[in-house]
Amino acid sequence: MNLERKWKDQLYQEFARIGKCLSSPKRLELIDLLAQGPKSVDQLSKATGMSIANVSQHLQTLHESRLVRFNKKGNFVIYEVAELSVADFMVSLHRLSEKQLVEIQRLKTDILQHHASMEPISLEVLMERMERGEVLLLDVRPEDEYVMGHIPGAISIPIGELEKHLATLPVNKEIVAYCRGPYCLMSAQAVEILKSKGIKASRIEEGVHEWKRYVEHSNKSTQGKASYINN
Amino acid sequence: MNLERKWKDQLYQEFARIGKCLSSPKRLELIDLLAQGPKSVDQLSKATGMSIANVSQHLQTLHESRLVRFNKKGNFVIYEVAELSVADFMVSLHRLSEKQLVEIQRLKTDILQHHASMEPISLEVLMERMERGEVLLLDVRPEDEYVMGHIPGAISIPIGELEKHLATLPVNKEIVAYCRGPYCLMSAQAVEILKSKGIKASRIEEGVHEWKRYVEHSNKSTQGKASYINN
DNA sequence: CAACTATTCAATTGTTTTGTTGAATAGTTA
DNA sequence: TAACTATTCAACAAAACAATTGAATAGTTG
Structure with missing residues:
Protein backbone atom coordinates (compact mmCIF):
# COMPACT_ATOMS: atom_id res chain seq x y z
CA MET A 1 0.00 0.00 0.00
CA ASN A 2 0.87 3.60 -0.68
CA LEU A 3 3.02 5.18 2.03
CA GLU A 4 0.94 8.30 2.30
CA ARG A 5 -2.22 6.22 2.66
CA LYS A 6 -0.62 4.22 5.43
CA TRP A 7 0.46 7.35 7.23
CA LYS A 8 -3.02 8.83 7.09
CA ASP A 9 -4.54 5.61 8.30
CA GLN A 10 -2.27 5.61 11.32
CA LEU A 11 -2.96 9.26 11.96
CA TYR A 12 -6.71 8.95 11.83
CA GLN A 13 -6.52 5.83 13.91
CA GLU A 14 -5.07 8.02 16.61
CA PHE A 15 -7.67 10.74 16.26
CA ALA A 16 -10.28 8.03 16.50
CA ARG A 17 -8.87 7.00 19.87
CA ILE A 18 -10.05 10.30 21.21
CA GLY A 19 -13.26 9.87 19.25
CA LYS A 20 -13.93 6.47 20.78
CA CYS A 21 -13.81 8.04 24.21
CA LEU A 22 -16.62 10.31 23.15
CA SER A 23 -18.78 7.54 21.74
CA SER A 24 -20.22 6.29 24.98
CA PRO A 25 -22.81 8.37 26.85
CA LYS A 26 -21.50 7.30 30.19
CA ARG A 27 -17.98 8.23 29.31
CA LEU A 28 -19.07 11.69 28.26
CA GLU A 29 -20.86 12.12 31.54
CA LEU A 30 -17.72 11.11 33.39
CA ILE A 31 -15.62 13.65 31.56
CA ASP A 32 -18.17 16.35 32.26
CA LEU A 33 -18.13 15.53 35.95
CA LEU A 34 -14.35 15.50 36.07
CA ALA A 35 -14.24 18.79 34.23
CA GLN A 36 -15.74 20.33 37.36
CA GLY A 37 -13.08 18.92 39.62
CA PRO A 38 -11.25 15.74 40.71
CA LYS A 39 -13.34 12.86 41.95
CA SER A 40 -12.87 9.33 43.23
CA VAL A 41 -14.14 6.29 41.36
CA ASP A 42 -16.73 5.82 44.04
CA GLN A 43 -18.02 9.38 43.77
CA LEU A 44 -18.30 9.01 40.02
CA SER A 45 -20.11 5.74 40.38
CA LYS A 46 -22.68 7.33 42.67
CA ALA A 47 -23.07 10.41 40.49
CA THR A 48 -23.68 8.44 37.33
CA GLY A 49 -25.53 5.43 38.68
CA MET A 50 -23.05 2.99 37.17
CA SER A 51 -21.41 0.05 38.88
CA ILE A 52 -17.97 0.77 40.26
CA ALA A 53 -16.31 -1.80 38.02
CA ASN A 54 -17.92 -0.21 35.03
CA VAL A 55 -16.77 3.26 35.98
CA SER A 56 -13.27 1.98 36.54
CA GLN A 57 -13.26 0.45 33.10
CA HIS A 58 -14.44 3.62 31.42
CA LEU A 59 -11.86 5.62 33.30
CA GLN A 60 -9.21 3.33 32.00
CA THR A 61 -10.35 3.88 28.45
CA LEU A 62 -10.20 7.61 29.05
CA HIS A 63 -6.79 7.26 30.59
CA GLU A 64 -5.42 5.34 27.62
CA SER A 65 -6.30 8.32 25.46
CA ARG A 66 -4.76 10.71 27.97
CA LEU A 67 -8.01 12.54 28.58
CA VAL A 68 -7.86 11.90 32.31
CA ARG A 69 -5.13 11.23 34.83
CA PHE A 70 -5.20 10.07 38.42
CA ASN A 71 -3.26 10.03 41.58
CA LYS A 72 -3.73 7.84 44.59
CA LYS A 73 -4.71 9.42 47.86
CA GLY A 74 -4.63 6.86 50.63
CA ASN A 75 -7.17 4.27 49.80
CA PHE A 76 -8.75 6.25 46.99
CA VAL A 77 -7.85 6.81 43.38
CA ILE A 78 -8.65 10.38 42.46
CA TYR A 79 -9.25 11.04 38.79
CA GLU A 80 -9.16 14.40 37.06
CA VAL A 81 -9.11 15.75 33.53
CA ALA A 82 -5.61 15.63 32.11
CA GLU A 83 -5.71 19.21 30.88
CA LEU A 84 -7.92 22.22 31.10
CA SER A 85 -8.28 22.01 27.36
CA VAL A 86 -10.24 18.80 27.79
CA ALA A 87 -12.93 20.72 29.61
CA ASP A 88 -12.85 23.36 26.94
CA PHE A 89 -13.16 20.76 24.25
CA MET A 90 -16.24 19.36 25.94
CA VAL A 91 -17.83 22.79 25.69
CA SER A 92 -17.15 22.66 21.94
CA LEU A 93 -18.74 19.25 21.72
CA HIS A 94 -21.79 20.41 23.65
CA ARG A 95 -22.14 23.45 21.44
CA LEU A 96 -21.89 21.48 18.25
CA SER A 97 -24.25 18.76 19.47
CA GLU A 98 -26.82 21.23 20.60
CA LYS A 99 -26.61 23.10 17.33
CA GLN A 100 -26.97 20.01 15.15
CA MET B 1 -35.71 5.11 37.88
CA ASN B 2 -35.13 8.67 38.94
CA LEU B 3 -36.45 11.24 36.49
CA GLU B 4 -33.31 13.34 36.49
CA ARG B 5 -31.20 10.26 35.84
CA LYS B 6 -33.40 9.31 32.93
CA TRP B 7 -33.13 12.80 31.48
CA LYS B 8 -29.35 12.80 31.72
CA ASP B 9 -29.16 9.38 30.14
CA GLN B 10 -31.19 10.58 27.18
CA LEU B 11 -29.14 13.73 26.91
CA TYR B 12 -25.79 11.99 26.95
CA GLN B 13 -27.15 9.42 24.56
CA GLU B 14 -27.57 12.26 22.12
CA PHE B 15 -24.13 13.71 22.70
CA ALA B 16 -22.76 10.25 22.13
CA ARG B 17 -24.39 10.19 18.71
CA ILE B 18 -21.98 12.91 17.69
CA GLY B 19 -19.23 11.07 19.53
CA LYS B 20 -19.92 7.85 17.63
CA CYS B 21 -19.34 9.68 14.40
CA LEU B 22 -15.90 10.55 15.63
CA SER B 23 -15.01 7.05 16.72
CA SER B 24 -14.10 5.70 13.33
CA PRO B 25 -10.87 6.76 11.62
CA LYS B 26 -12.44 6.66 8.20
CA ARG B 27 -15.35 8.77 9.27
CA LEU B 28 -13.01 11.40 10.64
CA GLU B 29 -11.14 11.46 7.39
CA LEU B 30 -14.38 11.93 5.51
CA ILE B 31 -15.38 14.89 7.65
CA ASP B 32 -11.97 16.45 7.17
CA LEU B 33 -12.26 16.10 3.42
CA LEU B 34 -15.75 17.52 3.36
CA ALA B 35 -14.61 20.40 5.54
CA GLN B 36 -12.58 21.57 2.56
CA GLY B 37 -15.53 21.54 0.21
CA PRO B 38 -18.43 19.43 -1.14
CA LYS B 39 -17.59 16.12 -2.73
CA SER B 40 -19.36 13.19 -4.34
CA VAL B 41 -19.38 9.73 -2.83
CA ASP B 42 -17.14 8.58 -5.59
CA GLN B 43 -14.57 11.32 -4.99
CA LEU B 44 -14.54 10.48 -1.30
CA SER B 45 -14.12 6.83 -2.04
CA LYS B 46 -11.08 7.53 -4.20
CA ALA B 47 -9.58 9.97 -1.74
CA THR B 48 -9.83 7.60 1.20
CA GLY B 49 -9.27 4.28 -0.49
CA MET B 50 -12.52 2.83 0.79
CA SER B 51 -15.15 0.95 -1.16
CA ILE B 52 -18.02 3.08 -2.37
CA ALA B 53 -20.59 1.12 -0.39
CA ASN B 54 -18.53 1.63 2.71
CA VAL B 55 -18.23 5.37 2.17
CA SER B 56 -21.95 5.60 1.56
CA GLN B 57 -22.61 3.83 4.81
CA HIS B 58 -20.34 6.12 6.79
CA LEU B 59 -21.90 9.13 5.18
CA GLN B 60 -25.27 7.92 6.31
CA THR B 61 -24.06 7.65 9.86
CA LEU B 62 -22.76 11.18 9.63
CA HIS B 63 -26.01 12.33 8.13
CA GLU B 64 -28.07 10.81 10.92
CA SER B 65 -26.14 12.97 13.35
CA ARG B 66 -26.59 16.01 11.15
CA LEU B 67 -22.88 16.50 10.65
CA VAL B 68 -23.19 16.36 6.88
CA ARG B 69 -25.92 17.05 4.38
CA PHE B 70 -26.24 16.33 0.69
CA ASN B 71 -28.00 17.37 -2.44
CA LYS B 72 -28.33 15.51 -5.66
CA LYS B 73 -26.77 16.91 -8.76
CA GLY B 74 -27.76 14.87 -11.78
CA ASN B 75 -26.45 11.41 -11.24
CA PHE B 76 -24.28 12.33 -8.30
CA VAL B 77 -24.96 12.84 -4.65
CA ILE B 78 -22.86 15.70 -3.38
CA TYR B 79 -22.12 15.69 0.32
CA GLU B 80 -20.92 18.64 2.38
CA VAL B 81 -20.54 19.52 6.04
CA ALA B 82 -23.83 20.62 7.50
CA GLU B 83 -22.39 23.75 9.09
CA LEU B 84 -19.18 25.67 9.11
CA SER B 85 -19.01 24.96 12.82
CA VAL B 86 -18.44 21.30 12.02
CA ALA B 87 -15.17 22.20 10.35
CA ASP B 88 -14.28 24.39 13.28
CA PHE B 89 -15.05 21.60 15.68
CA MET B 90 -12.70 19.31 13.78
CA VAL B 91 -9.93 21.81 14.37
CA SER B 92 -10.68 21.57 18.09
CA LEU B 93 -10.53 17.81 17.92
CA HIS B 94 -7.23 17.88 16.05
CA ARG B 95 -5.78 20.31 18.56
CA LEU B 96 -6.86 18.26 21.53
CA SER B 97 -5.70 15.00 20.00
CA GLU B 98 -2.34 16.37 19.07
CA LYS B 99 -1.88 17.82 22.52
CA GLN B 100 -2.80 14.64 24.36
C1' DC C 1 -36.24 2.18 -24.58
C1' DA C 2 -31.62 0.04 -23.57
C1' DA C 3 -27.28 0.53 -21.66
C1' DC C 4 -24.88 2.78 -18.32
C1' DT C 5 -23.52 5.33 -14.11
C1' DA C 6 -23.51 6.59 -9.27
C1' DT C 7 -25.38 5.49 -5.19
C1' DT C 8 -27.94 3.04 -1.73
C1' DC C 9 -29.89 -1.07 0.42
C1' DA C 10 -29.82 -5.68 2.62
C1' DA C 11 -27.69 -9.61 4.25
C1' DT C 12 -23.56 -11.68 6.16
C1' DT C 13 -19.34 -12.09 8.60
C1' DG C 14 -16.00 -11.29 11.97
C1' DT C 15 -14.61 -7.87 15.42
C1' DT C 16 -15.21 -4.55 19.21
C1' DT C 17 -17.55 -2.80 22.91
C1' DT C 18 -20.59 -2.88 26.95
C1' DG C 19 -22.10 -4.19 31.33
C1' DT C 20 -21.98 -7.86 34.75
C1' DT C 21 -20.11 -10.86 37.96
C1' DG C 22 -16.87 -12.49 41.30
C1' DA C 23 -12.12 -12.77 42.51
C1' DA C 24 -7.67 -10.32 43.29
C1' DT C 25 -4.95 -6.35 44.88
C1' DA C 26 -3.38 -2.48 47.60
C1' DG C 27 -3.90 0.31 51.14
C1' DT C 28 -5.96 1.57 55.82
C1' DT C 29 -7.56 0.97 60.46
C1' DA C 30 -8.25 -1.50 64.76
C1' DT D 1 -2.03 -9.38 61.97
C1' DA D 2 -7.07 -9.35 60.88
C1' DA D 3 -10.85 -7.05 59.08
C1' DC D 4 -12.14 -3.68 56.03
C1' DT D 5 -12.34 -0.42 52.07
C1' DA D 6 -11.71 1.18 47.40
C1' DT D 7 -10.33 -0.15 43.20
C1' DT D 8 -8.88 -3.07 39.45
C1' DC D 9 -8.67 -7.37 36.90
C1' DA D 10 -10.50 -11.37 34.28
C1' DA D 11 -13.96 -13.84 32.12
C1' DC D 12 -18.28 -13.92 30.03
C1' DA D 13 -22.59 -12.95 27.39
C1' DA D 14 -25.22 -9.66 24.77
C1' DA D 15 -25.23 -5.93 21.71
C1' DA D 16 -23.35 -2.80 18.36
C1' DC D 17 -20.23 -2.04 14.51
C1' DA D 18 -17.35 -2.30 10.26
C1' DA D 19 -16.36 -4.08 5.97
C1' DT D 20 -17.81 -6.93 2.10
C1' DT D 21 -20.74 -8.61 -1.35
C1' DG D 22 -24.37 -8.58 -4.68
C1' DA D 23 -28.80 -6.83 -5.76
C1' DA D 24 -31.86 -2.75 -6.23
C1' DT D 25 -32.74 2.12 -7.36
C1' DA D 26 -32.66 6.52 -9.65
C1' DG D 27 -30.98 9.14 -12.91
C1' DT D 28 -28.57 10.03 -17.52
C1' DT D 29 -27.12 9.35 -22.22
C1' DG D 30 -27.31 7.40 -26.84
Missing part, protein backbone atom coordinates in the same frame (compact mmCIF):
# COMPACT_ATOMS: atom_id res chain seq x y z
CA LEU A 101 -29.30 17.80 17.15
CA VAL A 102 -32.75 19.23 17.68
CA GLU A 103 -33.35 16.39 20.10
CA ILE A 104 -31.01 17.97 22.62
CA GLN A 105 -32.73 21.30 22.40
CA ARG A 106 -36.01 19.54 22.95
CA LEU A 107 -34.78 17.65 25.98
CA LYS A 108 -33.54 20.89 27.45
CA THR A 109 -36.74 22.83 27.07
CA ASP A 110 -38.77 19.82 28.23
CA ILE A 111 -37.04 19.56 31.56
CA LEU A 112 -37.25 23.29 32.21
CA GLN A 113 -40.97 23.26 31.67
CA HIS A 114 -41.04 20.48 34.17
CA HIS A 115 -39.06 22.63 36.58
CA ALA A 116 -41.51 25.54 36.44
CA SER A 117 -40.79 28.32 33.96
CA MET A 118 -37.16 28.89 34.64
CA GLU A 119 -35.62 30.47 31.60
CA PRO A 120 -32.00 31.34 32.24
CA ILE A 121 -30.76 34.90 31.91
CA SER A 122 -27.82 35.57 29.64
CA LEU A 123 -24.24 35.97 30.78
CA GLU A 124 -24.24 39.43 29.31
CA VAL A 125 -27.17 40.55 31.42
CA LEU A 126 -25.63 38.95 34.48
CA MET A 127 -22.31 40.73 34.08
CA GLU A 128 -24.02 44.07 33.67
CA ARG A 129 -26.15 43.65 36.75
CA MET A 130 -23.31 42.32 38.83
CA GLU A 131 -21.26 45.40 38.06
CA ARG A 132 -24.11 47.55 39.25
CA GLY A 133 -24.23 45.51 42.46
CA GLU A 134 -27.77 44.42 41.84
CA VAL A 135 -27.27 40.69 42.13
CA LEU A 136 -25.53 38.10 44.24
CA LEU A 137 -24.04 35.24 42.23
CA LEU A 138 -24.42 31.86 43.85
CA ASP A 139 -22.35 28.77 43.03
CA VAL A 140 -24.49 25.84 44.12
CA ARG A 141 -22.05 23.07 43.24
CA PRO A 142 -20.27 21.03 45.90
CA GLU A 143 -17.76 23.18 47.68
CA ASP A 144 -14.65 21.46 46.34
CA GLU A 145 -15.72 22.25 42.81
CA TYR A 146 -16.10 25.89 43.79
CA VAL A 147 -12.63 25.83 45.29
CA MET A 148 -11.18 24.38 42.07
CA GLY A 149 -12.42 27.37 40.13
CA HIS A 150 -15.47 29.60 39.98
CA ILE A 151 -16.89 32.68 38.34
CA PRO A 152 -15.32 35.73 40.02
CA GLY A 153 -17.58 37.32 42.56
CA ALA A 154 -19.60 34.18 43.18
CA ILE A 155 -20.09 32.77 46.65
CA SER A 156 -20.42 29.07 47.38
CA ILE A 157 -23.51 27.49 48.89
CA PRO A 158 -23.90 23.88 47.80
CA ILE A 159 -27.45 23.06 46.85
CA GLY A 160 -27.84 20.70 49.79
CA GLU A 161 -27.08 23.45 52.26
CA LEU A 162 -29.10 26.18 50.64
CA GLU A 163 -32.09 25.96 52.97
CA LYS A 164 -29.86 26.24 56.03
CA HIS A 165 -28.20 29.41 54.74
CA LEU A 166 -31.29 31.25 53.61
CA ALA A 167 -31.02 33.70 56.51
CA THR A 168 -27.51 34.77 55.55
CA LEU A 169 -28.54 35.92 52.08
CA PRO A 170 -28.84 39.67 51.54
CA VAL A 171 -32.45 40.80 51.19
CA ASN A 172 -31.82 43.73 48.88
CA LYS A 173 -30.22 41.75 46.06
CA GLU A 174 -31.59 39.33 43.57
CA ILE A 175 -29.94 35.94 43.63
CA VAL A 176 -28.56 34.39 40.45
CA ALA A 177 -27.56 30.75 40.70
CA TYR A 178 -25.27 28.71 38.50
CA CYS A 179 -24.00 25.16 38.56
CA ARG A 180 -22.01 22.80 36.35
CA GLY A 181 -23.40 24.04 33.08
CA PRO A 182 -26.31 23.80 30.69
CA TYR A 183 -26.95 20.12 31.38
CA CYS A 184 -26.95 20.30 35.14
CA LEU A 185 -30.16 20.87 37.00
CA MET A 186 -28.79 22.12 40.30
CA SER A 187 -29.16 25.80 39.53
CA ALA A 188 -32.77 25.27 38.50
CA GLN A 189 -33.40 23.41 41.71
CA ALA A 190 -31.81 26.23 43.65
CA VAL A 191 -34.06 28.79 42.01
CA GLU A 192 -37.03 26.62 42.85
CA ILE A 193 -36.05 26.53 46.49
CA LEU A 194 -35.36 30.25 46.64
CA LYS A 195 -38.57 31.20 44.90
CA SER A 196 -40.58 28.95 47.16
CA LYS A 197 -39.20 30.98 50.09
CA GLY A 198 -40.25 34.21 48.43
CA ILE A 199 -36.75 35.19 47.41
CA LYS A 200 -36.27 36.75 44.01
CA ALA A 201 -33.99 34.46 42.07
CA SER A 202 -32.95 33.43 38.61
CA ARG A 203 -30.24 31.36 36.99
CA ILE A 204 -27.71 31.32 34.21
CA GLU A 205 -27.23 28.14 32.26
CA GLU A 206 -23.49 28.54 31.87
CA GLY A 207 -20.98 26.88 34.14
CA VAL A 208 -17.40 27.82 34.81
CA HIS A 209 -16.05 26.56 31.49
CA GLU A 210 -18.76 28.19 29.41
CA TRP A 211 -18.16 31.43 31.30
CA LYS A 212 -14.45 31.21 30.68
CA ARG A 213 -14.97 30.82 26.98
CA TYR A 214 -17.39 33.73 27.02
CA VAL A 215 -14.91 36.16 28.54
CA GLU A 216 -12.12 34.95 26.30
CA HIS A 217 -14.24 35.66 23.25
CA SER A 218 -15.62 39.01 24.34
CA ASN A 219 -12.86 41.04 25.97
CA LYS A 220 -10.08 39.61 23.90
CA SER A 221 -8.44 43.02 23.86
CA THR A 222 -7.91 43.37 27.61
CA GLN A 223 -5.66 40.64 28.95
CA GLY A 224 -4.28 37.24 28.16
CA LYS A 225 -5.89 34.91 30.61
CA ALA A 226 -8.30 35.21 33.48
CA SER A 227 -6.80 33.82 36.65
CA TYR A 228 -9.85 32.25 38.14
CA ILE A 229 -8.28 28.92 38.93
CA ASN A 230 -7.00 28.37 42.45
CA ASN A 231 -4.69 25.47 42.14
CA LEU B 101 -1.44 11.92 22.10
CA VAL B 102 2.31 11.96 21.64
CA GLU B 103 1.81 9.40 18.93
CA ILE B 104 0.31 11.99 16.63
CA GLN B 105 3.18 14.37 17.15
CA ARG B 106 5.54 11.55 16.36
CA LEU B 107 3.74 10.60 13.17
CA LYS B 108 3.86 14.19 12.06
CA THR B 109 7.56 14.71 12.58
CA ASP B 110 8.30 11.28 11.07
CA ILE B 111 6.68 12.07 7.76
CA LEU B 112 8.32 15.46 7.52
CA GLN B 113 11.73 13.96 7.96
CA HIS B 114 10.79 11.62 5.20
CA HIS B 115 9.85 14.61 3.06
CA ALA B 116 13.21 16.32 3.46
CA SER B 117 13.58 18.90 6.21
CA MET B 118 10.47 20.89 5.67
CA GLU B 119 9.58 22.62 8.89
CA PRO B 120 6.60 24.87 8.42
CA ILE B 121 6.81 28.58 9.14
CA SER B 122 4.30 30.09 11.55
CA LEU B 123 1.19 31.97 10.50
CA GLU B 124 2.47 34.98 12.32
CA VAL B 125 5.66 35.10 10.29
CA LEU B 126 3.68 34.53 7.10
CA MET B 127 1.30 37.42 7.76
CA GLU B 128 4.15 39.76 8.47
CA ARG B 129 6.02 38.88 5.33
CA MET B 130 2.93 38.97 3.17
CA GLU B 131 2.21 42.51 4.32
CA ARG B 132 5.69 43.48 3.30
CA GLY B 133 5.07 41.91 -0.10
CA GLU B 134 7.93 39.50 0.31
CA VAL B 135 6.03 36.29 -0.34
CA LEU B 136 3.47 34.81 -2.67
CA LEU B 137 0.95 32.56 -0.95
CA LEU B 138 0.02 29.47 -2.91
CA ASP B 139 -3.09 27.35 -2.38
CA VAL B 140 -2.23 23.95 -3.81
CA ARG B 141 -5.56 22.25 -3.16
CA PRO B 142 -7.94 21.34 -5.97
CA GLU B 143 -9.40 24.46 -7.47
CA ASP B 144 -12.97 23.93 -6.26
CA GLU B 145 -11.74 23.90 -2.68
CA TYR B 146 -9.96 27.19 -3.29
CA VAL B 147 -13.16 28.62 -4.71
CA MET B 148 -15.11 27.52 -1.63
CA GLY B 149 -12.85 29.60 0.57
CA HIS B 150 -9.20 30.45 0.89
CA ILE B 151 -6.73 32.56 2.80
CA PRO B 152 -6.96 36.12 1.48
CA GLY B 153 -4.21 36.98 -0.93
CA ALA B 154 -3.54 33.38 -1.92
CA ILE B 155 -3.55 32.27 -5.52
CA SER B 156 -4.67 28.82 -6.64
CA ILE B 157 -2.40 26.34 -8.35
CA PRO B 158 -3.45 22.76 -7.65
CA ILE B 159 -0.50 20.54 -6.88
CA GLY B 160 -1.00 18.53 -10.06
CA GLU B 161 -0.58 21.61 -12.21
CA LEU B 162 2.29 23.16 -10.36
CA GLU B 163 5.02 22.05 -12.75
CA LYS B 164 3.13 23.48 -15.72
CA HIS B 165 2.80 26.89 -14.06
CA LEU B 166 6.34 27.28 -12.83
CA ALA B 167 7.10 29.93 -15.44
CA THR B 168 4.26 32.18 -14.31
CA LEU B 169 5.57 32.46 -10.77
CA PRO B 170 7.30 35.74 -9.84
CA VAL B 171 11.03 35.34 -9.43
CA ASN B 172 11.55 38.03 -6.83
CA LYS B 173 9.24 36.55 -4.22
CA GLU B 174 9.52 33.53 -2.00
CA ILE B 175 6.68 31.06 -2.39
CA VAL B 176 4.74 29.84 0.64
CA ALA B 177 2.41 26.92 0.05
CA TYR B 178 -0.53 25.72 2.08
CA CYS B 179 -3.07 22.94 1.67
CA ARG B 180 -5.84 21.31 3.67
CA GLY B 181 -4.17 21.57 7.01
CA PRO B 182 -1.63 19.98 9.32
CA TYR B 183 -2.43 16.43 8.23
CA CYS B 184 -2.29 16.98 4.52
CA LEU B 185 0.95 16.48 2.65
CA MET B 186 0.23 18.48 -0.46
CA SER B 187 1.98 21.65 0.66
CA ALA B 188 5.08 19.66 1.56
CA GLN B 189 5.02 18.03 -1.86
CA ALA B 190 4.66 21.45 -3.45
CA VAL B 191 7.70 22.75 -1.60
CA GLU B 192 9.62 19.71 -2.71
CA ILE B 193 8.76 20.38 -6.33
CA LEU B 194 9.57 24.07 -6.10
CA LYS B 195 12.86 23.52 -4.32
CA SER B 196 13.89 20.91 -6.86
CA LYS B 197 13.46 23.62 -9.51
CA GLY B 198 15.64 26.00 -7.57
CA ILE B 199 12.76 28.15 -6.37
CA LYS B 200 12.86 29.41 -2.80
CA ALA B 201 9.83 27.99 -1.07
CA SER B 202 8.39 27.08 2.29
CA ARG B 203 5.06 26.06 3.73
CA ILE B 204 2.65 26.71 6.56
CA GLU B 205 0.96 23.77 8.18
CA GLU B 206 -2.36 25.55 8.69
CA GLY B 207 -5.26 25.23 6.32
CA VAL B 208 -8.20 27.53 5.81
CA HIS B 209 -9.99 26.55 9.01
CA GLU B 210 -6.91 26.79 11.19
CA TRP B 211 -6.18 30.17 9.64
CA LYS B 212 -9.70 31.35 10.31
CA ARG B 213 -9.44 30.40 13.95
CA TYR B 214 -6.10 32.15 14.15
CA VAL B 215 -7.40 35.49 12.94
CA GLU B 216 -10.48 35.23 15.11
CA HIS B 217 -8.32 34.74 18.15
CA SER B 218 -5.74 37.40 17.40
CA ASN B 219 -7.46 40.50 16.01
CA LYS B 220 -10.62 40.03 18.00
CA SER B 221 -10.82 43.79 18.45
CA THR B 222 -11.09 44.70 14.76
CA GLN B 223 -14.19 43.21 13.18
CA GLY B 224 -16.80 40.52 13.65
CA LYS B 225 -16.13 38.05 10.93
CA ALA B 226 -13.70 37.71 8.07
CA SER B 227 -15.53 37.36 4.80
CA TYR B 228 -13.30 34.88 3.10
CA ILE B 229 -16.04 32.54 1.96
CA ASN B 230 -17.28 32.93 -1.57
CA ASN B 231 -20.56 31.14 -1.62
